[in-house]
Amino acid sequence: MKSFYSNGKVLLSGEYTVLSGSIAVGLPTKMGQEMLVENNLSKTIVWSSYNKDLVKWFECVLDVKSLEIIKTNDKKICLRLVKILEQCRFFNPNFLKSGKKIITNLNFDQHWGLGTSSTLINNISRWAKINPYALLKKTFGGSGYDIACAQNNTPIIFSLRSGKENVIPVDFNPDFKKNLFFIYQNKKQNTLDSIKGFEDKKLLTKSIIKDISKICKSLILAKSLDEFRESMELHEKIISYVLKTNPIKNNFKDYNGSLKSLGAWGGDFFLAAGPDDTLDYFKKRNFKIGYRYEDFIL
Structure with missing residues (x-):
């Protein structure tokens, strides 16, 4: 076998x-x-x-x-x-x-x-x-x-x-990973559909591509949770502009932290960077599937 x-x-x-x-x-x-x-x-x-x-x-x-x-x-x-x-x-x-x-x-x-x-x-x-x-x-x-x-x-x-x-391969093992959580949105996004849908977007300029690449590096190199959150929020702002879609944080305005969509917007998991009671916050709002970074990522 x-x-x-x-x-x-x-x-x-x-x-x-x-x-x-x-x-x-x-x-x-x-x-x-x-x-x-x-x-x-x-x-x-x-x-x-x-x-x-x-x-x-x-x-x-x-x-x-x-x-x-x-x-x-x-x-x-x-x-x-x-x-x-x-x-x-x-x-x-x-x-x-x-x-x-x-x-x-x-x-x-x-x-x-x-x-x-x-x-x-x-x-x-x-x-x-x-x-x-x-x-x-x-x-x-x-x-x-x-x-x-x-x-x-x-x-x-x-x-x-x-x-x-x-x-x-990169070494990403930040001290603040205890403040990173992955929350399931209770719905799946079809990757093929999301790719086809995005092909119609005309706002993806070379400048934006360059900015996103810079943010990707900033996320990996962030020395503090505040730095990481700042990069998360900037990434969300740019993709929100390109997609003409509200960032996920708009759905949880009272959450005391930052939120970022992961992969195709509208489904699957999103990332939460915030306080230790983050999983409890989302469970109370019927988002019952969630993981801490160290339990989820290799």
Whole structure:
């Protein structure tokens, strides 16, 4: 049996702008996805996916030669998987020549936006011995920072240079991390939809891209919580202007701290930088899923 594991991710900064040339800061999470592969004597691919509660949420059986669907409980997801496997064969014609039994295990909720797709792409790419960034481009799209997080056990600075992924692991272990919290917004944002929606925005100037890159560096180098919060708020102000959308702090004006969206605005997790009772503040407002930095980020 072969085993593969990839880290989940959150995008601390550089959302949207990274696709246009800014740097971004990615944080790999302590939660991720495991994939187990073993030989199957039949001429089929038997695929089973389990959620964090060990409940099977997806299954399918494919013909190993044609990748034709024999059985599935979700045709839409199955067709997406078939496309991924077809692309793997395009990049590696010797891939998947015999029957296999595959099990995937998530240890985070697939609705949280922590990388159900990117961890799968990275695991499958390692199995198929192909470039995960190339596979991502042919399937889900995006900058590729999530693949970098899947592969690294420290925060990263990520950028695209002439279409080439540039990944720099960084040491981000601030004294004030006890004041950093990740809160789930109770709804998932579709990455594909958010990317397509942003393509219509015309306000992303070279000056803004430069400013966001500078803020990304400031976040990593911040020596105090006040410095970090100042950079958070400036980042929110700029992206709010570009998207013509209110920053998330407008929804929690009485919170005694700073808030920043993570990744696509409107869903998934956001970052709170503030007092020790931050998790209690949000639980009282029905945002019951929240983590301290040290419990969430590698």
